[in-house]
Amino acid sequence: MNYHQSRYDEPLIFEIEEGEPIKVPNYPIKDNMIPKNLKRKGLDIPTLSEESVVRHYTRLSQMNYGIDTGFYPLGSCTMKYNRKVMEEIAGWREVTNVHPYQDDAAVQGSLEIMYRLQRMLCEIGGVDAVTLQPAAGAQGEFTGLLITRAYHELNGEKRNEVILPDSSHGTNPASAVMAGYDVVEIPSKAGCVDLEALSSAVSKDTAVLMLTNPNLLGLFEKDVVRISKLLHDHGALLYYDGANLNAIMGITTPGKMDFDIVHFNLHKTFGTPHGGGGPGGGPLGVKKHLEKFLPIPSVEYNGSKYHLDYDRSHSIGKIKGFYGNFNVLVKAYVYIKLMGSDGLKEVTERAVLNANYLKARLEKHFDIPFKNHRKHEFVVDGSKLKERGLRTLDLAKRLLDYGFHAPTIYFPHLVEEAMMIEPTETESKETLDDFVDAMIKILNEDVELVKNAPYNTSVRRVSEVEAARNLILSMRMYEK
Amino acid sequence: MMCPDNPKIKEMLRTIGVSSVNELFSDIPREVRIERLNLPDGKCELDVKKEIEAILKKNKTTDDIVSFLGAGIYDHFIPSAVFSIIGRSEFYTSYTPYQAEASQGMLQALFEYQSLMAELTGMDAINSSMYDGATALGEAALMCARLSHKSEFIFPRTIHWEKKSVLDNYSKGCGLKLKEVGYNAENGKIDLKHLKELVNEDTAGVYIENPNFFGVLEDEIDKVKEIIGNVLFVVGVNPISLGIVKAPGDYGADIVVGDAQPLGNPMNFGGPLLGIFGCRKKWIRSMPGRVIGLTKDANGKRAFCMTLQTREQHIRRSKATSNICSNESLCAVATAVYLSLIGRDGLKKLAAINISKARELAQRIDGIDGFKAPLFNAHHFNEFVVSSSLDMDVVDEHLREHGIQGGIRLNEHFEELKNTALYCTTETHVAKAHDALIKALEELV
Ligand SMILES: Cc1ncc(COP(=O)(O)O)c(C=O)c1O
Numbered sequence: 001m002n003y004h005q006s007r008y009d010e011p012l013i014f015e016i017e018e019g020e021p022i023k024v025p026n027y028p029i030k031d032n033m034i035p036k037n038l039k040r041k042g043l044d045i046p047t048l049s050e051e052s053v054v055r056h057y058t059r060l061s062q063m064n065y066g067i068d069t070g071f072y073p074l075g076s077c078t079m080k081y082n083r084k085v086m087e088e089i090a091g092w093r094e095v096t097n098v099h100p101y102q103d104d105a106a107v108q109g110s111l112e113i114m115y116r117l118q119r120m121l122c123e124i125g126g127v128d129a130v131t132l133q134p135a136a137g138a139q140g141e142f143t144g145l146l147i148t149r150a151y152h153e154l155n156g157e158k159r160n161e162v163i164l165p166d167s168s169h170g171t172n173p174a175s176a177v178m179a180g181y182d183v184v185e186i187p188s189k190a191g192c193v194d195l196e197a198l199s200s201a202v203s204k205d206t207a208v209l210m211l212t213n214p215n216l217l218g219l220f221e222k223d224v225v226r227i228s229k230l231l232h233d234h235g236a237l238l239y240y241d242g243a244n245l246n247a248i249m250g251i252t253t254p255g256k257m258d259f260d261i262v263h264f265n266l267h268k269t270f271g272t273p274h275g276g277g278g279p280g281g282g283p284l285g286v287k288k289h290l291e292k293f294l295p296i297p298s299v300e301y302n303g304s305k306y307h308l309d310y311d312r313s314h315s316i317g318k319i320k321g322f323y324g325n326f327n328v329l330v331k332a333y334v335y336i337k338l339m340g341s342d343g344l345k346e347v348t349e350r351a352v353l354n355a356n357y358l359k360a361r362l363e364k365h366f367d368i369p370f371k372n373h374r375k376h377e378f379v380v381d382g383s384k385l386k387e388r389g390l391r392t393l394d395l396a397k398r399l400l401d402y403g404f405h406a407p408t409i410y411f412p413h414l415v416e417e418a419m420m421i422e423p424t425e426t427e428s429k430e431t432l433d434d435f436v437d438a439m440i441k442i443l444n445e446d447v448e449l450v451k452n453a454p455y456n457t458s459v460r461r462v463s464e465v466e467a468a469r470n471l472i473l474s475m476r477m478y479e480k
Numbered sequence: 481m482m483c484p485d486n487p488k489i490k491e492m493l494r495t496i497g498v499s500s501v502n503e504l505f506s507d508i509p510r511e512v513r514i515e516r517l518n519l520p521d522g523k524c525e526l527d528v529k530k531e532i533e534a535i536l537k538k539n540k541t542t543d544d545i546v547s548f549l550g551a552g553i554y555d556h557f558i559p560s561a562v563f564s565i566i567g568r569s570e571f572y573t574s575y576t577p578y579q580a581e582a583s584q585g586m587l588q589a590l591f592e593y594q595s596l597m598a599e600l601t602g603m604d605a606i607n608s609s610m611y612d613g614a615t616a617l618g619e620a621a622l623m624c625a626r627l628s629h630k631s632e633f634i635f636p637r638t639i640h641w642e643k644k645s646v647l648d649n650y651s652k653g654c655g656l657k658l659k660e661v662g663y664n665a666e667n668g669k670i671d672l673k674h675l676k677e678l679v680n681e682d683t684a685g686v687y688i689e690n691p692n693f694f695g696v697l698e699d700e701i702d703k704v705k706e707i708i709g710n711v712l713f714v715v716g717v718n719p720i721s722l723g724i725v726k727a728p729g730d731y732g733a734d735i736v737v738g739d740a741q742p743l744g745n746p747m748n749f750g751g752p753l754l755g756i757f758g759c760r761k762k763w764i765r766s767m768p769g770r771v772i773g774l775t776k777d778a779n780g781k782r783a784f785c786m787t788l789q790t791r792e793q794h795i796r797r798s799k800a801t802s803n804i805c806s807n808e809s810l811c812a813v814a815t816a817v818y819l820s821l822i823g824r825d826g827l828k829k830l831a832a833i834n835i836s837k838a839r840e841l842a843q844r845i846d847g848i849d850g851f852k853a854p855l856f857n858a859h860h861f862n863e864f865v866v867s868s869s870l871d872m873d874v875v876d877e878h879l880r881e882h883g884i885q886g887g888i889r890l891n892e893h894f895e896e897l898k899n900t901a902l903y904c905t906t907e908t909h910v911a912k913a914h915d916a917l918i919k920a921l922e923e924l925v
Contacts, residue, residue, distance in 0.1 A: 013592045013820050019822040025907045029836045035699035044599050047823030057565040064585030073511035078700050085525050093538035099549040100750035101888050109539035110749045136806035170793035174803035180653030183798045220507045252512045274575035276586040278751035321614040322750030340522030349501045356494040373504050400582045423583035428563030429488045441704035458579040459777040467775035467787040473605040474598035
């Protein structure tokens, strides 16, 4: 254990001594008249020299853990290593310095990338058409649900229920409600969809079933064919939450499993970095019968030129401004090109191998419910820790001291004291072994030591209770 | 296929207790299996780079053409230090700071973003980002419905048609009815009389954009506030203008939305953008999205963490205030760095330049026979509407031949604005760019 994160008593940007700022472009101001009643009074933002700003944020970056720092097994988030060439290309001026409303003829490069990416995602998703517009997975879900609604309405049907398993990600029910649906949550059986519960939940009110496969426990829903048949027999649609696509590439596709709608999380499966929370990308794919509902515009190719096509008869319109997070789309395109058909399958195989290896090694020391093989991730039940007066939270914090990011904790809710571990394919056996060693070691450490962890991070355990009790969300609220 | 003879892989398989990787996939039914993905095989970095370079070369950048496009995405100067900071991989390869102790850097940077935007907008709290300005507006409408339990949301005709479509999609689910308030044909400002007619006991919220889509500064904002009274007041901003324009918090806004792309984020052919979302203290608990709070660590040292998470989807599921999970954090860091670098006086100056240049360009265009600019008799920021007695298709084609990209055409979405376009200029347009446009337009007469 020789991890030590940088530790600075770094002031807030408002507390740094002011200096000579960089110059803004000079231009003779002839007339900057604005109406009297719109004149601004004060503007309390700091004025600093470039070097003090750069030092400040450089220090902050050193107090931040990223994939480039080390292992980041955050379940459901697919924190794989991000290739640097993707960053370089996405920084080219042909990507950054182009306005979305330039004439089609002046953006043939951007459109070609988008068109090709649409085609690639169609293949990977087993779908017929893709929109690149959604900014993230959750927005893909929202878009898919609006399409579901438009589809049923066009059929003259009013279906107001979305069914999802209790293990589903929080965005699924939240998106369903935003799209105006009632949520019907069904219990799981042995970690998978309980067919009986599903059968009794499905009715003529069911608009769609949202599912991820493998699910959030890392288990493949073996009954997927029966599930899709059941839903389709009732006139309902199937939505595939693509957050776990890393587990099936080259083996199967959502389309092949008979899903009608699927979103892709570019920042997970397709190796684009997570940016401290975003930006990501959440393209959405659909089967032929839903294509006409996709947002506008689509990118089309007429054999010689690419163009933006706004002519989609039943489009739901726009779900965000412009065409999506283009910069992220470029990175995903680069990723798929680098990997190719063979590489993507290998990604999946290695991700699944790594997860099962980690599970096999941890199984001897921790409760890991459900005995079958996993796909890309698995969930540890941490309730036994309680016998020693510990919680999953403590273990997670102690892992930070060993230089590992903690797994996703307390999710999914159906496993007590859950620890959701997703190693991804980009980690070596040595890293996985080191992680297991640390987990085991912590189990045998002094309880008080673990309870008070972490020690080696830039701050000690942070009080979320204090943050909520005394809400300070800005300098204004700090000073008041 | 992974090499099965690799000794490490063999050992891993042995530990798992299977003889091949395939066995790990044995639970996937045959009927859903595919042969292979029909994509070319992977290529080396060099080849991929060359291929993409060849494709992207077909783009024209702001280095190749003079562009007067704005309409929600703006070409502003970005200091190199911004890219240097957000290019630090400790930032860009991290994710949502669930483990606060290991993520203080991102948390503090986002707290600073929240603080800087709070100061600019006059709000108490700003979340750590929405996808973009359009979705931020959609979320604001939903928040008004949540807070007021009322059924109608009023928005101005003078917003981008894309935003209107997004607003429409966000409002559908909860059955919020949208009502459009018109604008004054002479000055492009909100039609106060019409607004008065629309506001009633069912009004959940009123949205005003300042400057509006036509670049017009809404200076009768006090009258708007008077009309709407206690109804929730949502204001959309262009954050650069706030260098000299009054903070919405100082004229009665309850919620502020907008897009902070102009503050340190490139145009990127439309994304990522950075949705601003802020509100007054009393509404904080109904806010969508992530927020970072200031707190202490176990030693009493100042620290930061995500807070009010019980509003969010990962805890609250179907009762969450929004479905947003991944957001645009890195763009928010870029904006914090940008504002720190530009500083108080820099931002004031930039705002002044953008007002002054828009006016100057409009006056020069107006001086050409057959053109009127600005079409609306008002103060403008950044952009303004040009109308012409000439066929705008001909104008655009002529400009194109001179390497100039004219403003975005409006007639398709505003049928009352025939032969018009929205022209934008910023500090990045050198004097020569204006001259080139004027010269080209003069040739048409
Ligand atoms: C299973 C699952 N579904 C949906 C999402 C939402 O995706 P995003 O964060 O891109 O909006 C996530 C993200 O964490 C996820 O893990």
